[in-house]
Structures are given as structure tokens and as C-alpha cells.
Amino acid sequence: MNTEISIEFFPPQTPEGVEKLRAVREKLAVLKPEFFSVTFGAGGSTRERTFAVVKEIAAEGFNAAPHLSCIGSTRQNIRDILNDYRSAGIRRIVALRGDLPSGTAEAGEFRYANELVEFIRKETGDHFRLEVAAYPEWHPQARFPRDDLANFVRKVKAGADSAITQYFYNADAYFHFVDEVRALGVDIPIVPGIMPIASFSKLARFSDACGAELPRWMRRKFEGLGDDTDAIRAFGLDIVTELCERLLAGGAPGLHFYSMNQSALTLEICKRLGI
Numbered sequence: 001m002n003t004e005i006s007i008e009f010f011p012p013q014t015p016e017g018v019e020k021l022r023a024v025r026e027k028l029a030v031l032k033p034e035f036f037s038v039t040f041g042a043g044g045s046t047r048e049r050t051f052a053v054v055k056e057i058a059a060e061g062f063n064a065a066p067h068l069s070c071i072g073s074t075r076q077n078i079r080d081i082l083n084d085y086r087s088a089g090i091r092r093i094v095a096l097r098g099d100l101p102s103g104t105a106e107a108g109e110f111r112y113a114n115e116l117v118e119f120i121r122k123e124t125g126d127h128f129r130l131e132v133a134a135y136p137e138w139h140p141q142a143r144f145p146r147d148d149l150a151n152f153v154r155k156v157k158a159g160a161d162s163a164i165t166q167y168f169y170n171a172d173a174y175f176h177f178v179d180e181v182r183a184l185g186v187d188i189p190i191v192p193g194i195m196p197i198a199s200f201s202k203l204a205r206f207s208d209a210c211g212a213e214l215p216r217w218m219r220r221k222f223e224g225l226g227d228d229t230d231a232i233r234a235f236g237l238d239i240v241t242e243l244c245e246r247l248l249a250g251g252a253p254g255l256h257f258y259s260m261n262q263s264a265l266t267l268e269i270c271k272r273l274g275i
């Protein structure tokens with residue numbers, strides 16, 4: 001199957017983690033991803049580590065897409081980072097607001113991702129292809145879906161080329177979101193973010209924080225599997241593969257995998273999909 005995929009990593013904290021990620025990338029390379037992206041801690045907390053991994057990816061001959069979150073940053077911080085990326089030959093950025101850790105007082109000079117997209121376009125024209133985040137089950141801070149939609153449209157109109165969604169397990173939420181934004185005149189690709197399931201308890205904690213819904217039938221089934229890691233893995237692979245099949249059959253333009261710096265589940269899902 002000729003499906004465009006991209007794969008996301010976070011920047012490791014230790015030299016062992018960096019080494020392990022190199023091995024993970026080597027395995028994932030068989031999937032010929034459109035790009036590997038690397039997350040960025042809000043407020044610039046991972047700036048050097050993100051840049052280091054991005055440079056390695058580019059040196060290995062892949063397209064590298066650093067994430068860039070603007071909350072807590074000044075215009076000059078962002079300008080410096082854009083200059084570094086430009087000098088390193090980077091052509092794609094995932095532009096985000098980010099979330100500051102609670103208790104952080106300094107919000108910085110950007111409030112929302114649309115301001116970052118606008119700033120990047122003003123500073124660097126069309127040099128970067130810009131990806132933005134989308135939320136088919138709505139952003140957790142949005143009071144009403146219609147406001148979230150309007151904010152998403154504003155961000156796209158500021159100059160985004162493509163969007164990657166928060167992960168979800170309900171394909172209908174994605175199809176509904178795509179219909180809604182198309183009706184508002186947005187025609188950029190909306191690529192579903194796919195979270196393979198390695199551990200259900202971790203996924204449940206993480207999903208609560210980022211506002212992704214775990215459907216009841218799925219949650220109950222995982223809970224019933226207790227500590228049986230093989231059964232959890234097998235059920236998770238079935239669910240996520242079926243989700244990807246439905247998304248692609250329904251017109252999704254590609255898949256973006258949240259790899260959590262692991263290769264096995266992404267490889268297995270792609271194998272089952274024939275990618």
C-alpha cells in the first residue's frame with residue numbers, strides 16, 4: 001500500500017537514550033517515512049536536545065521536522081531557533097503553542113499557535129512547510145467545539161500547510177472534524193495521529209491529561225486483561241490496525257505515528273496494513 005507516513009520521537013535525556021533512538025530509527029527506516037518529527041518542551045526546555053536529534057536525522061538522509069512550541073518564548077528566542085534550523089537545512093516545522101508546566105508565571109510573547117505560524121511566515125516566508133495540531137475530540141481547554149474550530153481555521157489561515165491530529169480511537173470523530181473544517185473552507189491535509197498501545201494504564205493516564213477519549217468498550221476490555229501484557233499488546237494491535245484501515249479507507253491522507261521512541265508496534269501495524 002502506498003500510504004504516506006510520518007513518525008514522531010521525543011528527544012532522549014541520556015546518551016543511552018540517544019543511542020537507543022538511533023537503533024529505533026534504523027529499524028523504522030524500512031517504512032520510508034515522509035519525515036521523522038521531534039518534540040520540543042514548552043518554554044524551550046528541550047531546545048538543545050531537540051536540535052541535536054533533528055541534526056542527526058537530517059545527517060542520516062531523512063527529512064527532519066522539529067516541533068516548535070511558542071508559549072513561554074520571546075520573539076527573539078523563536079527567531080534564533082528558526083535561524084538555527086534554516087542553517088541546518090531544515091524545511092519543515094510542527095508549529096505549536098505548547099503547555100507550560102503549572103506554576104510557571106512567564107507566558108512569553110506568544111499566546112496561541114496562530115501567532116507563531118504568522119510570525120514564522122513573516123520571518124521566513126515560504127522556507128518552512130508548517131504543520132499544526134488538530135483535535136478531532138476537541139482541545140481540552142476549549143469551552144465549545146465551535147470556538148475550537150474557529151481557532152483551528154484561524155491557525156490554518158495564518159499559513160499552515162498541513163495538520164496532524166491528537167490521537168483518538170474513534171474514527172467517526174476524525175471524519176466529523178474533517179467534514180466540519182472542509183465546510184469552513186479549509187482544504188489542507190488533516191493527517192490522523194496514531195498512538196500504538198503498549199501499556200493500557202500509561203495510556204489511560206496520558207489520555208486524561210490531553211483530552212483523548214478511550215471508548216468504554218475498549219477500556220473495559222483492557223481492564224479485564226489485567227497484567228497480561230501479551231494479551232494487551234495483541235488487543236491493542238488489533239484495535240489500532242482496524243482504526244488505521246478505517247481511516248485510510250475513508251480518505252485519510254496518511255498516518256502520523258506517535259512512536260514513543262519504540263519501533264516494534266509501529267512496524268507491526270504497518271506490516272498488517274501492507275505499508
Ligand code: FAD
Nearest residue numbers: 039040042067096097098112113133139142148151164166
Ligand atoms: P492552539 O492552536 O494555540 O490552541 C490551544 C487552545 O487555545 C485551544 O483550546 C484553542 O481553541 C484556543 N485558541 C487557539 N487560538 C486562539 C485564539 N487566537 N484566541 C483564543 N483562543 C485560542 N506540546 C509541546 O509542548 N511540545 C510538542 O512537541 C508537542 N507536539 C504536539 C504534536 C501534535 C501533533 C499535537 C496534536 C500536540 C502536540 N503538543 C506538543 C501538545 C500541544 O502543545 C498542546 O495540545 C497545547 O495545549 C495546544 O497546542 P496548539 O498548538 O494546538 O495550540
